[in-house]
Amino acid sequence: MRLATYHHQGLRRSGVVDGEAVLPFPEGTDLLDVVRTGSVPGTGAAVPLAEVRLLPPVEPPSVRDFVTFEEHVEGVRRSVSGAAGVPDAWYDAPTFYFTNPHAMIGAHDDVPVPPGCRALDFELEVAAVIGREGRDLSPERARDHIFGYTIFNDWSARDLQSREMQVGLGPCKGKDSATTLGPWLVTADELEPYRDADGFLRLALTAEVNGVEVGRDLLSNMGWPFEELLAYASRGAWVRPGDVLGSGTCGNGGCLAELWGLRGEQDPPPLKPGDVVTLTVEGIGTVSNTVVPGAVPEPVPPARRRPRDRP
Template sequence: MRIATYLYQGRRHCGVVDDTVVHALPDETSPLDAAAGVPPVGPAVPLTDVRLLPPLEPPTIRDFVTFEEHVEGVRRSVDGVGGVPDAWYDAPTFYFTNPYAVVGPYDDVPVPPGAQVLDFELEVAAVIGREGRDLTPEQARDHIVGYTILNDWSARDLQSREMQVRLGPCKGKDTAATLGPYLVTADELEPYRDPDGFLRLALTAEVNGEVVGRDLLSNMSWTFEEMVAYASRGTVVRPGDVLGSGTCGNGGCLAELWGVRGEQSPPPLKPGDTVTLTVEGIGTVSNTVVTGAAPVPLPTARRRTRERP
């Protein structure tokens, strides 16, 4: 099942997508309710007549980094260091990003204030459907309700500077995160599962119609079930939580290509550029970069006397 959240004739709806049309579900139906099998009540409406919104409003977004090739390239580009940190191999590391920054599959994306080096990141995200704590990977499979595309927009210049403080990324990844076009229920993607438990989905990234990256989701070093298990260790995952795969390799973002090529080719994104990401079995999102707000000036840190009472 493909579940959409959309605007139609000024009203917000949740519906089930069937080819080129969407069937509305009862008012107040959430995407997670829809995944449980709530039957449609409305007539079929062409997708061309609706504005697709993010398929859900997640309470949290954990973004992992599970592609070794991505780590190699971006580390060289952002930090100027080659290789993969030994600690990366220990566990599927993640950070929490901003759930308030979620944008729809075809919305414009503003340049973050003060950023000069904007990048996209092609990911797939799992969505939690049931609460769980201290899950095993085997248990975690039943807690994943479905999947969607995630574009983790990144201001590389802000990110690189901020992370020298050993925190972050903060404003480097705080302005936009695309989700969409649909929430595709987990059963739809089972035919793509390989013998090792990975989803073998083709991933493609384009900038202004030119392909800049291709990869397979099955090149992840951990399965989504293992990621969910790790996320639930010592805490809870709850319905609606989003867990991103991390950026794929072989051009899943520009920074990886910059690290491999030793130059910013292709160049950073600018207003007017359109980034189109396609994931087999899920669909396509396409966002155009627009001019963002200017940063509100703030002072640099004051050097204090360090007096004590």
């Protein structure tokens, strides 16, 4: 089943996607309530998808973005920090960071260039959406807590990110402006036929910029399947319905920075206003966003070197 949230005739609605139409749930139904309860309400008369604006399927309480593709780590590390190879610590556990849950945008929304950014990039990912709360889950139990999957594009200001991460705290404004979530939420059972013998979802992933393919990979090249990501996320912490777990960016051109690191130059160039990024995931669908000019950054002065007085 494919479940969508959308705007139509001035109202925010949700419903079931059926072919090229959406069957609306009763007015006031939030898709997060459907995720939380697992109960799908009745639907009304079909509305053509061409007449609606798709929104992020859910407004997530939290968003964890993992980094699970070894090939991506190798290329982007070289691009961002200049270091070669993959850190030994990457193999120890599925590392993640928390990103902005208020920055979610829809499948076809415009993406403003982040203020001050001169090296905008996309990131092709898949995200799992949690349906049941849990804590200290085993991977086996975790599978039953995943409600479904959607496409996740972690837009990245690479120049801001590269500078910020020298502080050692992780990405900040470099990852704060926009994340595409969509086009809809595909329930987990729909993707079970794609599961391989090792427990990974073997989905084809492709990325295009202005109609030219720049990346192609398989989701099954993740270092850990989603059940293990969720089990790790739940260690000593609650995960709640609607929480989003990003797979991390795929390899082989899942983002521009990986290619920059491998080629030693910004080829293809950073994204600019007018560029259209289209990401497709087998079994889920396609999202396509256009880059537009962003705001001019309001100046913030550098840190003052204080005398370190004591009371």
